[in-house]
Amino acid sequence: MQMIHPLVLAKLEVGQHxxxxxxxxxxxxxxxxxxxxxxxxxxxxxxxxTRNIQRVPSGLQNFMEYALEFIRxxxxxxxxxxxxxxxxxxxxxxxxxxxxxxxxxxxxxxxxIHLPAGELAAPTNDINTxxxxxxxxxxxxxxxxxxxxxxxxxxxxxxPTPILLPINILEDFTKPLSLSFRLFGNILADELVVAVLVxxxxxFVPLPVMVLGLFTSAIQALIFATLAAAYIGEAxxxxxxxxxx
Amino acid sequence: xxxxVWLLAVExxxxxxxxxxxxDLDATLPLMAVQFVLLAVLLNxxxxxxxxxxxxxxxxxxxxxxxxxxxxxxxxxxIAQQYQQELAETRRQAQAVIAQAxxxxxxxxxxxxxxxxxxxxxxxxxxxxELDEQKSQAMATLExxxxxxxRQILDKLLGSLAV
Numbered sequence: 001m002q003m004i005h006p007l008v009l010a011k012l013e014v015g016q017h018x019x020x021x022x023x024x025x026x027x028x029x030x031x032x033x034x035x036x037x038x039x040x041x042x043x044x045x046x047x048x049x050t051r052n053i054q055r056v057p058s059g060l061q062n063f064m065e066y067a068l069e070f071i072r073x074x075x076x077x078x079x080x081x082x083x084x085x086x087x088x089x090x091x092x093x094x095x096x097x098x099x100x101x102x103x104x105x106x107x108x109x110x111x112x113i114h115l116p117a118g119e120l121a122a123p124t125n126d127i128n129t130x131x132x133x134x135x136x137x138x139x140x141x142x143x144x145x146x147x148x149x150x151x152x153x154x155x156x157x158x159x160p161t162p163i164l165l166p167i168n169i170l171e172d173f174t175k176p177l178s179l180s181f182r183l184f185g186n187i188l189a190d191e192l193v194v195a196v197l198v199x200x201x202x203x204f205v206p207l208p209v210m211v212l213g214l215f216t217s218a219i220q221a222l223i224f225a226t227l228a229a230a231y232i233g234e235a236x237x238x239x240x241x242x243x244x245x
Numbered sequence: 246x247x248x249x250v251w252l253l254a255v256e257x258x259x260x261x262x263x264x265x266x267x268x269d270l271d272a273t274l275p276l277m278a279v280q281f282v283l284l285a286v287l288l289n290x291x292x293x294x295x296x297x298x299x300x301x302x303x304x305x306x307x308x309x310x311x312x313x314x315x316x317x318x319x320x321x322x323x324i325a326q327q328y329q330q331e332l333a334e335t336r337r338q339a340q341a342v343i344a345q346a347x348x349x350x351x352x353x354x355x356x357x358x359x360x361x362x363x364x365x366x367x368x369x370x371x372x373x374x375e376l377d378e379q380k381s382q383a384m385a386t387l388e389x390x391x392x393x394x395x396r397q398i399l400d401k402l403l404g405s406l407a408v
Contacts, residue, residue, distance in 0.1 A: 015266040025272035035277065039284050046292035053299050055306070061296075068296050089293045093285040128273035136278055188267070 014192065018118040028126055030115060035123040037108075038100045071095055071225075078229035083148070083236050087229065090140055094133060095225035098124055102187055102217030106194075106210065122187055124220075130184040134176035137228040145235035153235070179227060186220045 018029035049064035057065050071092035075084040078091075104110075105122020113120055123129045145153035157168045190213040197206040 015269065017269060022272070027271065027276065028269070028273040031273055031277070032280075035280065039280070042284065043287060043291060046288055050291060050295045053295060055299070055303060057299075064292065065296055065300060068293065068300065072297075072300075088297070089285050089289040092293060093281070093288050096288070097281060097284060123277075126273065127268050128270055129277050131270065132274045132278040133281060135274075136281060 014188075016118040018115045028118075028128060030118045030120050031123050031126040031129060034104060034110065034120050035101070035129070038097060038104055038123060041100055041104070042096055067096070068092070074222075074226060075229050078226060079233035079236065083233075084229075087140075087144070087232055090136075091225050091229045091232075094137070094228055095221050098133070098183065098224050099218060099221035101129075102221055103214065105187065105191060106213050106217055121191055122217075124183055124187045125191060127180065127184050130180035131176070133183070133224070134180035137179060137231060138172065138176045140228065141231040141235040144232045148236045156235075175231060179224060183220050183224055186216055190216055 017031075020027040020029040020032075045060065045064065049060045053061060072084070072088055074095070075088050075091045078084075079087055101123045105125060110120035142153075145156070149155075157165055159168075190209075194206050194209055194213060197209055
């Protein structure tokens with residue numbers, strides 16, 4: 001990898017990280033750098049949008065209100081009218097963080113900033129980020145289930161019949177697994193495809209794939225947030241869905 | 246060129262083995278989770294709460310305004326209806342007054358005409374009566390004269406005969 005052909009404008013780097021040592025812990029520096037950027041963007045935009053709140057919104061406030069209504073609709077559709085409000089921050093932050101992460105990976109020319117090792121990319125490009133988000137989602141729906149239904153939450157494992165107990169338990173493992181790998185795989189694959197295409201044809205040809213990448217990035221953020229909300233809603237509602245309205 | 250790409254892929258796969266790699270789970274995971282929760286808390290304070298409050302307040306404002314407007318519209322419609330009703334009533338009354346006045350005028354006119362005719366009749370009758378009276382009076386006065394004259398005529402006729 002160190003011997004890059006001089007004609008090659010882009011290079012492929014997979015699985016290389018900028019390691020930071022804190023105590024005995026190893027951290028992926030490049031992930032934190034871009035995630036701080038994403039967090040800073042989100043906080044800055046939120047701050048600017050709510051700095052001077054008007055009854056008749058305009059500009060940034062209007063845009064962020066649109067975003068908030070979108071998130072609320074998403075949470076409301078999955079969790080239900082009665083229970084969705086406390087979960088809006090979690091589901092919304094999932095969506096916004098993943099969305100901005102993905103798009104920052106696709107739109108910000110991170111590769112211009114050279115790191116000693118690894119390269120800057122979307123934080124969701126790293127399995128640690130997606131697993132962290134997926135595990136938080138698992139915690140969230142367990143918390144939602146227990147806080148709503150107490151120990152009765154365990155009843156969902158033997159619904160509709162106790163024969164399904166192993167499958168129901170397995171579900172709690174497959175949910176975070178599928179969530180994290182779906183996001184990680186999509187974003188990584190998108191960046192790899194773009195990188196390979198850039199490697200082959202540096203000009204114009206990768207553009208359609210990049211546009212497609214923007215689309216899939218947005219879809220992945222939406223899918224992650226929707227599934228998280230759906231799991232939470234399912235945990236609140238009960239497996240049999242006896243409270244469907 | 247394709248060979249070159251494959252070569253690169255092979256080389257990265259080698260890089261995976263010497264540390265790092267795609268599925269390198271380490272302390273990034275919990276720290277990222279903590280960072281995400283912090284972000285959620287911050288965004289909740291900075292974004293979801295204030296803007297959510299504004300949205301709810303606006304919903305309330307709009308719906309209360311809508312209710313208010315609907316109420317006012319209903320009231321206005323009611324007033325308009327009442328006005329229409331009153332207008333129709335007034336029109337009917339005016340019509341009635343006109344009809345009554347016409348009727349009265351008709352009555353007065355016919356009464357006057359009848360009275361006038363009656364008076365004329367009475368006068369005519371009176372005149373007739375006076376005329377008859379005078380005629381009979383004249384007849385009565387003429388009666389003796391006629392008698393005298395006829396006697397004279399008779400006398401003359403008979404007298405000449407008698408002579």
